[in-house]
Amino acid sequence: MAVKDIKKLSLETLAQEQQRPTADEAIRLHVKGESRFICDEPKPERLHYATVVVSPYAHARIKQIDAETAKQIDGVVGVFTWRDIPGENELGIKIKDEPLLPENIVSYIGQPVAVIVAATPAIAERACQAVSVDYEVLEPILTIERARAKNSLLAPEFGLSAGDTEKGFAESDYVLEGVITSCAQEHLYFETQRVRAIPGEGAEMLLQSSTQSPSEVQTLAARVLGVDRKDITVDVKRLGGAFGGKESAAGLWSCLAALVCYHLKLPIELKLSREQDMAWTGKRHPFESSFKVGFDKAGRIHAYAVEFDADGGACADLTMAIMQRAVLHAENAYHIPNIKVLARPLKTNIAPNTAFRGFGAPQGVFVIESVIQRIARKLGKDPLEIRKLNAYQEQDGAPYGQQLHEANVLPLLERLEEHTDYQVLKEKVREFNRHQRFIKRGIGIVPVKFGISFTTPFLNQGSALVHLYADGSVSVSHGGIEMGQSVNTKVARIVAAEMGVPLQRVKIESHNTKRTANTSPTAASTGADINGNAARNAAREIIDRLRPLAVQLLERKYGHAAKRILFENGYAFSADAPQERLTLRELAVQAWQSRIDLSAHGYYSTPRLNFDWETGRGTPFSYYVYGCGLVVAEVDLLTGYVTLKEAHLIHETAQTVDERVDRGQIEGAFIQGVGWCIFEEVVYDSQGKNLTESLTTYKIPAIGDIPEKWSIEMIQAEREFAGVKGSKAVGEPPFLYGEAAFFAVKDAIESIWDYTIEADLRMPATPESVLRAIDSVSNKRA
């Protein structure tokens, strides 16, 4: 094919495409209902269905499993227990305390003890009922209090400190102590846990798993089957939501499917119903934290000591890492010279609590923010004044020694104050409350400083594989998982910009462990940073290989020397003669015919990171995300019902890769945070059974719950310390603004008696909780 015959893309069309805020192809598929989630792919021939027999007891010894009746049911092809595990019966990564199927002891309700495979899901369910398991019931530990009393730990307690807290307390005008609790939260990803296991030839197996950690699923499946990782391929196209709930928690279900697939050599589908998913899987860790704070008359904090007790559930899972992040966010946005933080990862008999957006930071921050509120109350000052007084300054250091750089907590709080006309707003709210007897309003404010990077330093690496095809289109595989956060859109934009191709010509492939290996979970808000940078490196490498050829071809075509070659809008041209150009397509064809490699593997590891838990010192974060939020809530004192009247969020995105995507993340994270703080309540009965296992008993925010007036300001200023292409990670930090809703509700309740008494409002501030808090104030007065 002659170069001149290649059809040229018209510049006008390209310009139009650039104007419309483009979306990657998958978004178009979503809106047409054509996008395929796990188990939406056409059914493979002879697909069979797996379901699990689970423990009905929170703590018990398995005496006998009798599956003979179940095996006789027509359509049942197998029943499997721990005896059938050919490799190691272990799912724990760092702490090995989680069997795939327990041999002796079950340690939470919903823990799988046997897997049944049948021709249809209905037969499999029926067979489950026919399996009889004989248990000796043991005493469970179901509360943080009990676990603490019994010293039931998943791992040793740990912490960090800076300065001298005892000296700090001694030098303080006031010292306050107390206990702050925060609650669990159900992920409620819309797509429940699911997997398809498809046998290949020999030892090959393909796992189409709804996981944020394909490499972990691969590792665990290989471990329990006793095969090499090379034999297991994990492929993930996209997830219907995850929020941390499919980071480590997906491993169990994938390995169960892999186990039965290994034995039966049949394609297997394992999919949890909503009720099963809610009843059997772990949640956000509830924390119970005791604190002691010392401060002066002005409200400046001199010393802060806090002990976090987290309900980790039945096995370690990610509890240690989650508590590490809580510890590293204990001081939130405040400079506290003397600080001591202790974390106690408690073991109880409920489903292993796990990663959930924010990963311990929301819990840690909730404590210090509650403490700030109490300091303000003690001094009769506005909490905002205490926040501003203690806010980190530009060059302060965190308790663990990291220099903060570009810490703009105070300017952001001042901006929020100005933007909301805070003093006037506050007066309006007070005026409203003076005139309303049964409806009260309150204001809550929370600033956020959120550290970006996995606190386990080695995880901060990304990889990608980029192919430029000879028609000028581009295929990108990267280590991230698309789960609604639009990491694919961001990576596509980054590659498109780097290679100068229109976005429509970049395809983001499924995550596949054969194309990207040893990947980190898509978590800690790092997905776009580490994988976007890796993809960018790969794209740059290919473009660099094309440059010399572009010089040659341009010179041949236009007859004079080409200098600095630029790649834009599908063209390569010399910077000094932009109208004399080659299409990327003709360049790619020529490169291919000239035997130039058009594929590249890209790699990125986040620089400068190191942290030592032995000393509690180092640089755990690549940079911080700053922001603040203000919420005005209205409380109906008769029903306890809460309405959000206003929300104003100021959030630092730096040089965003996609403004629309970031806006969506800020809004969605905030509302999910509001859900945690005021709507969503996980309830267990006295035996450890989850009573909130459907949407009839567990409420997530609906469209009517969003603030009536809602503003978001994205601070896009250039930052020296930021992520990919000068942007900042956005997935988790805005979740914390939701806490402002809690403080707004509390403020509204406390207005009843003119702010003279503190209401004992517990998270989540559901109508029941609000009514109880009102009663507690009434009782105090009585």
Add this chain to the structure above:
Amino acid sequence: MKLTVNGKVHQVTEEQSRMKLLRYLREVLNLTGAKKGCGIGICGTCSVLVDNEVKAGCQTTVAEVAYKEIVTIEGFHAKDGGLHPLQQAFIDHGAIQCGFCTPGMVLTAHAFLLKHPNPTREKIRSAITGNLCRCTGYQQIIDAIEAAAVYYQNVPISEQ
């Protein structure tokens, strides 16, 4: 028994007539656009249109809707087969994150706009109250529906 789905007539067996519509669509017709979210008719993820009314596919049996016109997300598009302006609005306003609730959300919005082409934001909120989304803060969904309303105001119903 016969069932019309996206303009195509299907002969329904006795056994199929007892199935939930969602299961029939997904497993018999391989139309996987409608998703199962909660299974109890609360989340709106399985919404489909039955004679232009929103129905929860997980709560409706096939027999109940026999001889009616079913439209699933796969059958919803502009006259020329391209993206319907409502779908384009969802894209343009960032109303989609993981995409799982999107088909139900789009169809519910469509049924609403057919009846209320001049909605206030307040009205949109109450119309979508039966469709949950765990990713977004709903704001961009409201923006999309509000923007798409212009189309419903200007195009005759027969053309929509």
